[in-house]
Amino acid sequence: MADTGGDMVQQAVTSAVAVLGTVTDRDWREVDAGRTAWSCRRTAEHVASCLLAYAGQLAGRARDAYVPFEITLDGEGGLDPAGNDGVLHVLETTGALLTAAIRTTPREVRAFHPYPFRSAGREGFAAMGVAEVLLHTHDIAEGLGLAYEPPAGLCTYVLGTIFPHVQPAADPWRTLLWATGRGDLPGRAPVTDWRWCNNLVIPAGRLTLEGVTPRAAADLATGGDGGFEWVEGGPFEGTREAAGMTVKAYESGVHRPEFGLYVLVRHEDGRAIGGMGFHGAPGEDARAEIGYDLTEPARGQGYATEALRALADWALAREDVRSLFATVERDNARSQGVLERTGFTRVSADDEDQVAYELRQP
Incomplete structure (x- = not known):
């Protein structure tokens, strides 16, 4: 999974x-863009502004807010108006700036974005940039009476990165339009309110738990690295199995990304050392099952305990989780020790191969 999203941005632009270059002789200021309240010209400017803003967030390593600058095209503030060809040139330029920022930003860097966990990585900003381009080009094309359908791979990329809560369908472009309130999808109710969803990251001492997107999970499940740089021997088989569970939940439409798989990334070198996460969202009993594994070189150094404590604290602080449950092999004393140091209590040992543990809200 070598592409970091830069190629996707370039392809989208x-x-x-x-398609828009075929109608630069039209007056984009006098035509509304699809169902929006903006003109086609204003919508194109918005796309360029988003691409530039996302590049600025990554390049500036913004932590708590957007970097306070704004793009202004000629024709605003009393300047000579830029023609539609000029607007498209700005779109290409801002796309190139975002591409460069994505390609030069380390994978573990996060920058501010409000939805929904107040940060995004380079993949998230790439997917948001692609979404802005595809969706608003659709709006402009609709307003100008043009046919537009982007490459299906771009739509699949966006859906699998920032729409993890949306069940995929046979036609990814129609699915993306439906998910953003721009069309209908057979068998699904119309969407009137929507947000995309960047992955969650949870700090854990010497580690960061990075939420795995459906796209990354699919790569892990089929033998790839999921976009992470792994220590020798990684990822372990349990992580690949958990990634397969994530993909299955996503394809079934029951995936809740915050209750999926996390990869444990070490601060000192940015390398992945294991996986940890949930077997699914909590049920009616407000109980969630948790599991984890580490690569061989990372074991015996306290990493699993740090990560499990952070993930358990995060989960039990929620209103929809009252207890956590885990099972380990009876002869796996090291893993049992991790659970006990984290505060889990043994609740069952009836199975001849497994021992069950539970941690409840205080």
């Missing part, structure tokens, strides 16, 4: 410019 190229697709948009190709």
Whole structure:
């Protein structure tokens, strides 16, 4: 999984410019863009502003808010107006800036974005940039009476990165339009309110727990690295199995991303050392099952305990979780020790192969 999203941004911008470049002789200021309240010209400017803002967030390592700058095209503030060809040139330029920022930003860097966990990594900003381009090009094309359908791979990329809560369907472009209130999808109710969803990260001492997107999970489940740089021997088989569970939940439409798989990333070198997460969202009993594994070189150094304590604290602080449950092999004393140091209590040993543990809210 070598691509970090830069190629996707470039492909999206190229697709948009190709279709919009056929109507630069039209007056974009006098035509509304699809169902929006903006003109086609204003919508194109918005896309360029988003691409520039996302590049600024990554390049500036913004922590708590957007970097306070704004793009202004010629024609605003009393300047000579830029023609539609100029607007498309700005779109290409801002797309190139975001691409460069994505390619030069380390994978573990997070920058501020409000939805929904107040940060995003380079993959998140890439997917948001692609979404802005695809969706608003659709709006402009609709307003100008043009046919537009982007490459399916771009839509699948966006859905699998920032729409993990949306069950995929046979047509990814129609699914993306439906998920953003721009169309209908057979068998699904119309969408009137929507947000995309960047992955959650949880600090854990010497580690960070990084939520795995459906796209990354699919790569892990089929033998890839999921976009992470792993220590020798990683990822372990349990992580790949958990990734497969994530993909299955996503395809079934029951995936809740915060109750999925997390990869444990070490601060000192940015390398992944294991996986930890939930077997699914909590049920009616407000109980969630948790599991984990580490690569061989990372064992015996306290990493699992740090990570489990952080994940358990996060989960039990929620209103929809009252207890956590875990099972380990009877002869796995090291894993049992991790649970006990985290505060889990043994609740069952009836199975000849497994021992069950539970941790409840205080």
